[in-house]
Amino acid sequence: MLVSYQWLQDYVDLSGVSPEEVAELLTRGGLEVDHIHRYHDGMDGVVVGKITDSGPHPDADKLTICQVDLGDQSSQIICGATNAPKASKVVVAKPGTVLPGNRVIEATEIRGQKSEGMICALDELGVSENLVSKEQQDLIIELPDDAEVGSDALEYLGLNDVVLEIDLTPNRSDALSMLGVAYDISALLDRPIKVPEIEHGAVRKNAIDQVSVTVEAGVDVPYYGAKIINKVTIAPSPLWMQMRLVAAGMRPVNNVVDITNYVMLETGQPLHAFDYDRFGSKEIVTRRAYAGETMTTLDEQVRTLNEEDIVITNGHTPTALAGVMGGASCEVIETTENILLEAAQFDPVRVRNTAKRTNLRSESSTRFEKGLDAQGTVQAAERAAYLLEKYAGGSVLNGIVESGEMPVFEQEVELSLGAVNTRLGTELDQKETEEILYRLGFGVEDLGDRWRISIPSRRLDINIQEDLIEEIARIYGYDRIPTTYPVSERSAGRLSNTQKLKRKARRFLEGAGLEEAITYSLTSEEKSKRFRLDEFSDDVRVLMPMSEERKVLRQSLLPQLLDSISYNKNRQNNDLALFEMGAVFLPNPGEKLPSELWHIAGAFSGNWTAAAWNKTAEPVDFYTAKGIVEGLLEQLGLTEGVTYRIAKREQLHPGQSADVLVNGQVVGFIGQLHPTFATREGLPVTYVFELRGEALLTEQDKTMRYDPLPRFPAIKRDFAVVVDAQISASEVQHVIYEAAGTWVKDVTLFDVYEGEHLEPGKKSLAYSVTFLNKERTLVDEEIAKVHETIVERLQSKLGASLRG
Amino acid sequence: MIDRLEELKLEAQSAVTSSQDKKELEQVRINYLGKKGPITEVLRGMGKLSAEERPVVGQKANEVREAIQASIDSKQAFFEEAELQEKLSAEKIDVTLPGKKVEAGSPHPLTAVVEQIEDIFVGLGFEVTEGPEVELDYYNFEMMNLPADHPARDMQDSFYVSEDTLLRTQTSPVQARTLQAAKGEGPVRIICPGKVYRRDEDDATHSHQFMQIEGLYVDKHVRMSDLKGVFDTFVKEYFGSNRAIRLRPSYFPFTEPSAEIDVNCGVCGGDGCRVCKQSGWIEVLGSGMVHPRVLEMNGFDPNVYSGFAFGMGVERFAMLKYGIDDIRHFYTNDTRFLSQFKHV
Numbered sequence A: 001m002l003v004s005y006q007w008l009q010d011y012v013d014l015s016g017v018s019p020e021e022v023a024e025l026l027t028r029g030g031l032e033v034d035h036i037h038r039y040h041d042g043m044d045g046v047v048v049g050k051i052t053d054s055g056p057h058p059d060a061d062k063l064t065i066c067q068v069d070l071g072d073q074s075s076q077i078i079c080g081a082t083n084a085p086k087a088s089k090v091v092v093a094k095p096g097t098v099l100p101g102n103r104v105i106e107a108t109e110i111r112g113q114k115s116e117g118m119i120c121a122l123d124e125l126g127v128s129e130n131l132v133s134k135e136q137q138d139l140i141i142e143l144p145d146d147a148e149v150g151s152d153a154l155e156y157l158g159l160n161d162v163v164l165e166i167d168l169t170p171n172r173s174d175a176l177s178m179l180g181v182a183y184d185i186s187a188l189l190d191r192p193i194k195v196p197e198i199e200h201g202a203v204r205k206n207a208i209d210q211v212s213v214t215v216e217a218g219v220d221v222p223y224y225g226a227k228i229i230n231k232v233t234i235a236p237s238p239l240w241m242q243m244r245l246v247a248a249g250m251r252p253v254n255n256v257v258d259i260t261n262y263v264m265l266e267t268g269q270p271l272h273a274f275d276y277d278r279f280g281s282k283e284i285v286t287r288r289a290y291a292g293e294t295m296t297t298l299d300e301q302v303r304t305l306n307e308e309d310i311v312i313t314n315g316h317t318p319t320a321l322a323g324v325m326g327g328a329s330c331e332v333i334e335t336t337e338n339i340l341l342e343a344a345q346f347d348p349v350r351v352r353n354t355a356k357r358t359n360l361r362s363e364s365s366t367r368f369e370k371g372l373d374a375q376g377t378v379q380a381a382e383r384a385a386y387l388l389e390k391y392a393g394g395s396v397l398n399g400i401v402e403s404g405e406m407p408v409f410e411q412e413v414e415l416s417l418g419a420v421n422t423r424l425g426t427e428l429d430q431k432e433t434e435e436i437l438y439r440l441g442f443g444v445e446d447l448g449d450r451w452r453i454s455i456p457s458r459r460l461d462i463n464i465q466e467d468l469i470e471e472i473a474r475i476y477g478y479d480r481i482p483t484t485y486p487v488s489e490r491s492a493g494r495l496s497n498t499q500k501l502k503r504k505a506r507r508f509l510e511g512a513g514l515e516e517a518i519t520y521s522l523t524s525e526e527k528s529k530r531f532r533l534d535e536f537s538d539d540v541r542v543l544m545p546m547s548e549e550r551k552v553l554r555q556s557l558l559p560q561l562l563d564s565i566s567y568n569k570n571r572q573n574n575d576l577a578l579f580e581m582g583a584v585f586l587p588n589p590g591e592k593l594p595s596e597l598w599h600i601a602g603a604f605s606g607n608w609t610a611a612a613w614n615k616t617a618e619p620v621d622f623y624t625a626k627g628i629v630e631g632l633l634e635q636l637g638l639t640e641g642v643t644y645r646i647a648k649r650e651q652l653h654p655g656q657s658a659d660v661l662v663n664g665q666v667v668g669f670i671g672q673l674h675p676t677f678a679t680r681e682g683l684p685v686t687y688v689f690e691l692r693g694e695a696l697l698t699e700q701d702k703t704m705r706y707d708p709l710p711r712f713p714a715i716k717r718d719f720a721v722v723v724d725a726q727i728s729a730s731e732v733q734h735v736i737y738e739a740a741g742t743w744v745k746d747v748t749l750f751d752v753y754e755g756e757h758l759e760p761g762k763k764s765l766a767y768s769v770t771f772l773n774k775e776r777t778l779v780d781e782e783i784a785k786v787h788e789t790i791v792e793r794l795q796s797k798l799g800a801s802l803r804g
Numbered sequence B: 001m002i003d004r005l006e007e008l009k010l011e012a013q014s015a016v017t018s019s020q021d022k023k024e025l026e027q028v029r030i031n032y033l034g035k036k037g038p039i040t041e042v043l044r045g046m047g048k049l050s051a052e053e054r055p056v057v058g059q060k061a062n063e064v065r066e067a068i069q070a071s072i073d074s075k076q077a078f079f080e081e082a083e084l085q086e087k088l089s090a091e092k093i094d095v096t097l098p099g100k101k102v103e104a105g106s107p108h109p110l111t112a113v114v115e116q117i118e119d120i121f122v123g124l125g126f127e128v129t130e131g132p133e134v135e136l137d138y139y140n141f142e143m144m145n146l147p148a149d150h151p152a153r154d155m156q157d158s159f160y161v162s163e164d165t166l167l168r169t170q171t172s173p174v175q176a177r178t179l180q181a182a183k184g185e186g187p188v189r190i191i192c193p194g195k196v197y198r199r200d201e202d203d204a205t206h207s208h209q210f211m212q213i214e215g216l217y218v219d220k221h222v223r224m225s226d227l228k229g230v231f232d233t234f235v236k237e238y239f240g241s242n243r244a245i246r247l248r249p250s251y252f253p254f255t256e257p258s259a260e261i262d263v264n265c266g267v268c269g270g271d272g273c274r275v276c277k278q279s280g281w282i283e284v285l286g287s288g289m290v291h292p293r294v295l296e297m298n299g300f301d302p303n304v305y306s307g308f309a310f311g312m313g314v315e316r317f318a319m320l321k322y323g324i325d326d327i328r329h330f331y332t333n334d335t336r337f338l339s340q341f342k343h344v
């Protein structure tokens, strides 16, 4: 909502209150002023001039040489506008003036003739081009006779105005008008409101004899009123009115249309003027449109309507799309003489839907959508009639032809002082509270322990006690509400066990050198099929996706994380280690909501450690990813029952991917991207993992006890065995553990060798086994025996031989 | 004999002094103190001496031996010290060369902000609660006092997945879920961080996916002045002790009275600058007293209980705190961006 500071003063006295102060006052009162526009800033030296003589430029057909009286001097100015030859009073920018767009006016010569300044058009003074009326475009401004030569032209035009741009909250539809804003200022400043003039002259004719109104669906059109104004003369509206419309962001058209818009801006009630003689009948019938019915709207577009739209008709064909836009067939045009003025209330939801469907959101539809002041409709019609009489020379017929009952709005809300103070934490007394209620224009009836407050019809947003408490608070000032602390019983706040574990997992991964990524939950149908941990099930899809890329909810994190790898690779960020934690979404047959499962994923490419002066670069490999997973599981308290086995998964390298199992259940996988897949996707060599987070978040063991430190020394034995290359390390390890008995404390694989010193198809695994007996010192002979058992067992079970 | 010993002592000490290294010194030791050395010889020839002379010469011989040994020891120590110095100096390195750095990763800035805010509220006695990202219309809108024909419920603005389920447009449904689970018994003190979704085109200031933190404090006798107190504490904790808040009337369907909370601009200190659009204040979150209908619909008696609720945009907080100018940075995961948040 654009609010002119000058216009506002028609309704409330602002003397001694600057535009900035008004803005601050409104903002603090709940009408947030987003911006203060001063279109004229820095424009000095724009004055009213009178063309005393003019004639064509000898060397240029399209230019006129004007002699202009500027009060204190007379100047010769060359002008190219077509209306220059017959113009009288004009707006002149003197040399030295800086016009919008940093245009500096200088005394110059145009084709050998001197020109001392510029005669201005509206857009040159900073009026946005789409707010200049069609007639005014490319023309210099012609001022009325009362403009005083030499005086400040911006002031005369009202262009020295300050416009406050208010960002209205959706509940405050009452402030969609100058008067509504004025009411708030009146309450905030405690200054009276001045209501606009509506008394117009009387004529003998009655409107009721000239037109009838029939409303077919009362719910759609609770009230429809029509006034008739005869013998208007279509002309431009007065300059001051045009300038006020411009300040409000509306383009002047002609006096009749401008007046309806002016009254809408003033009161908030949209009005529509039909050409009475071209209406097509003398009856107004409002109804739902028929499916497929068409009409041509003011913007010359043919609109196909449906049964959800309300139309105004002449009994046969639509003449307006209710609340949204008038029809072209009975538009007010230059030759219009008699006006049918509509002042109505329409169902807000229908207007909203029609405006939205037809893409015709306008100042008018916006106001209907929000709901109107029931008592303002007829008032607005009378106000417009008054202005049409005054500025379009019309004569207003008696009465208003109506249909429907004006909805009676008699909202009464009870309120007690105690409720105000307990809710706000204030200590207001009865007198100051009543004072605030009066300033808001509310009726206050004392019921002893409480009040009965009657709410003016313009305030549709006030229905319950809390609404009134907010009204009191905002006029009293939110700033003056004290600062206190809740008095309720104290208790420790906390994170849940799951939240703590999630944080622990994050800290571990960050500490290990990974960067956390957050990607989008919505993805394409194709990507959602990749890297799924669960059996293929249908996608959870959005009904109206914005693009193919964001169509379904992800079922795994990796596809999006790989998008981030790609994004980075394209920016030459090559050494990457990313992780993400977040929800994936699986359909949940029979339930309304999908299952949301919490996953952890990681992706690595490039070098794990960069080359440095004292080390060579270490590229990421399968074991980088696996090491991170191992460490993560340990951090989460999963020290036992974790196994890995080679796995085949789509998109993964068949020889370099493993499933991760906890107690025999697959909880995730680790692997290298399949080279074919990586190449197709433009991805570098990348290792990934994805884990079912939920399966890893075990209850924190609060009974954990430390293991006493051994009092006897541990003994270490190293040996290497040669086995067939396809035998896995975990099989060998398993046999060692089994054979070593109870004294084995730890088995570490410290070397793996395949190559020229071995038979082809063989590999050597070197282990360090630690033995410990907590009760006593082990002797060498005991260890030698165990060692022998291990070697024998490896030989019998895996065909292994000790490597010499 | 005595004279001979004295002579030997001087001779030996001179040899010690002139020895150049440990090897020469050892040779000196062998020459004078060794089994075949002159002192041993002197001692061996003692048998020829008289009983009176013998102890005198024996004592002298021991004295001379000890003196020579002392000279050798001292010279030996000198050589060892010199050797050590030489070794240390040979081991000198360039300490300005880079170390074997342990490279840590970084939290995502949005996670960092969420955790910072969680920690402050946990300190104020709140619990952290989460809710589903795909939500029932019922919790997302209806229970938050947004009835069916409310403009905010437009299909165009939300990602519906069925007629009555959608990707939540706000974290507020967690309020309804928590209140209903509390079955009318306060206090309820929660904050709910999470992802939310709206049908916006992605650009520098809009994102179809973003994060919010919702908060709710419901108990008997909760006042709007308490809301002010809690946020005064929060803002000083989060943005710094020199920051202040102001409350402005606003509107949310689920609170009444409602308030927008502004923080004085950290760039200009309140004088007005480009960042705060000359106002000196920056809007940081929406809040208000829980609407009695919301309490009632979710099983709390509004005549007994009252409370305040608030909601903040995590991206906005991160952008304000770290001066980030494009919301898309949060979701492209450029490591040049992410790695800047190591120390937060």
Ligand SMILES: [Zn+2]
Pocket: B265, B266, B267, B268, B269, B270, B271, B272, B273, B274, B275, B276, B277, B278, B280, B281
């Ligand atoms: Zn600032």
